[in-house]
Amino acid sequence: MFDYLIVGAGFAGATIAERLAADGGKRVLICDRRPHIAGNAYDHYDADGILVHKYGPHIFHTNARSVYDYLSRFTEWRPYQHRVLASVDGQLLPVPINLDTVNRMYGLTLTSFELEKFFESVAEPVEQIRTSEDVIVSKVGRELYEKFFRNYTRKQWGLDPSELDSAVTARVPVRTNRDDRYFTDTYQVMPLHGYTRMFERILGHPNIKVLLNADFREIKGMIPHRDVIFTGPVDEYFDYRLGRLPYRSLNFQFETRNVTVAQPGPVINYPNDNAYTRVTEFKYLTGQEHHKTTLVYEYACAEGDPYYPIPRPENAALYKRYQELAATTPGVHFLGRLGTYKYYNMDQVVAQALTLYTKIAELPQRDLSLTTA
Numbered sequence: 421m422f423d424y425l426i427v428g429a430g431f432a433g434a435t436i437a438e439r440l441a442a443d444g445g446k447r448v449l450i451c452d453r454r455p456h457i458a459g460n461a462y463d464h465y466d467a468d469g470i471l472v473h474k475y476g477p478h479i480f481h482t483n484a485r486s487v488y489d490y491l492s493r494f495t496e497w498r499p500y501q502h503r504v505l506a507s508v509d510g511q512l513l514p515v516p517i518n519l520d521t522v523n524r525m526y527g528l529t530l531t532s533f534e535l536e537k538f539f540e541s542v543a544e545p546v547e548q549i550r551t552s553e554d555v556i557v558s559k560v561g562r563e564l565y566e567k568f569f570r571n572y573t574r575k576q577w578g579l580d581p582s583e584l585d586s587a588v589t590a591r592v593p594v595r596t597n598r599d600d601r602y603f604t605d606t607y608q609v610m611p612l613h614g615y616t617r618m619f620e621r622i623l624g625h626p627n628i629k630v631l632l633n634a635d636f637r638e639i640k641g642m643i644p645h646r647d648v649i650f651t652g653p654v655d656e657y658f659d660y661r662l663g664r665l666p667y668r669s670l671n672f673q674f675e676t677r678n679v680t681v682a683q684p685g686p687v688i689n690y691p692n693d694n695a696y697t698r699v700t701e702f703k704y705l706t707g708q709e710h711h712k713t714t715l716v717y718e719y720a721c722a723e724g725d726p727y728y729p730i731p732r733p734e735n736a737a738l739y740k741r742y743q744e745l746a747a748t749t750p751g752v753h754f755l756g757r758l759g760t761y762k763y764y765n766m767d768q769v770v771a772q773a774l775t776l777y778t779k780i781a782e783l784p785q786r787d788l789s790l791t792t793a
């Protein structure tokens with residue numbers, strides 16, 4: 421019998437599997453309904469031999485030393501500072517908005533100090549910040565909001581920023597200096613040989629068995645196990661009995677070109693023109709040298725794989741009811757982006773899994789004869 425049946429072989433499932441097996445000495449079965457490990461971080465070589473991320477670009481960045489140290493046991497790293505340009509009024513301008521963005525957009529030569537004054541002069545006073553629109557217009561005013569944020573957000577979420585929780589854009593920085601890095605975290609790195617190779621090592625412990633193409637619902641009755649750790653959608657676990665938690669999905673369109681470099685930076689955002697939201701050129705991220713190059717175009721959509729929990733108050737309220745149900749379901753732990761309906765980055769999911777492991781390790785062990793099916 422397995423001590424744990426772990427559902428989902430993404431960052432959440434793989435991290436907790438590794439801890440339970442390697443530190444806790446438990447026998448673990450990890451299943452995934454996809455034909456591969458690594459969840460949304462899965463990468464592979466395409467038909468032309470270019471390393472691509474199947475579910476869109478994944479850039480690792482964290483301030484958590486513990487998470488960086490933990491993952492460093494399974495991979496070497498390649499230093500990588502991410503940069504994003506936005507296509508606005510026929511120019512490619514740095515985002516997050518910084519001194520160069522504003523100067524190039526308006527043909528100005530402002531200093532940092534003058535830019536602060538500029539933002540103060542265009543910012544709209546908002547008494548209580550509730551929506552994503554409030555966050556942005558109160559920082560940079562309506563024109564920059566319209567050009568850089570409004571339509572991007574509408575494409576990405578299918579909702580106007582005025583309908584979205586302030587949390588979506590609360591962390592979007594606006595800079596008055598010339599720092600054009602997308603992230604400012606202490607650790608900004610990419611796994612040297614890719615995410616999938618790193619996951620192979622995370623799951624390489626002999627106490628871990630991996631079962632792919634296997635949906636939890638199909639196998640749960642067939643495999644004797646004690647506890648479950650579920651990193652799939654929490655509403656799905658409960659057969660949607662309280663209703664469906666809404667997710668935003670994406671369609672990815674890959675394109676390989678017969679040139680060494682196709683665009684002037686790793687990611688170009690299209691806040692206004694074009695149906696796609698952004699285009700990523702993978703070789704910038706991976707550092708791979710190749711005479712061809714592969715790009716991915718992202719189209720946001722309502723139907724498809726659940727990628728982004730939609731942060732609206734009514735969804736948070738529905739999740740809270742599922743959370744209460746989860747808390748009263750013995751022998752099952754919910755974890756990860758889908759299991760806890762939260763817009764987490766990879767490092768946050770690893771931290772969440774490490775914390776859950778610590779909690780489990782401190783719990784008195786349940787009787788192993790209690791087979792759950």
Ligand SMILES: Cc1cc2nc3c(=O)[nH]c(=O)nc-3n(C[C@H](O)[C@H](O)[C@H](O)COP(=O)(O)OP(=O)(O)OC[C@H]3O[C@@H](n4cnc5c(N)ncnc54)[C@H](O)[C@@H]3O)c2cc1C
Pocket residue numbers: 427428429430431432433451452453454458459460461475476477478479480481634635636637651652653670727728755756757758759764765766767769
């Ligand atoms: C387009 C995109 C870009 C992103 N970019 C970044 C980035 O640059 N940096 C960053 O830090 N984060 C990024 N993220 C977030 C990152 O993908 C998540 O933080 C991470 O994947 C969460 O890991 P997880 O294990 O919780 O979920 P997942 O990776 O989604 O893994 C869950 C797994 O569970 C499986 N599963 C679900 N239900 C079942 C079932 N019933 N039976 C069997 N298996 C099941 C799924 O197939 C899936 O493989 C991005 C996400 C997306 C969608």
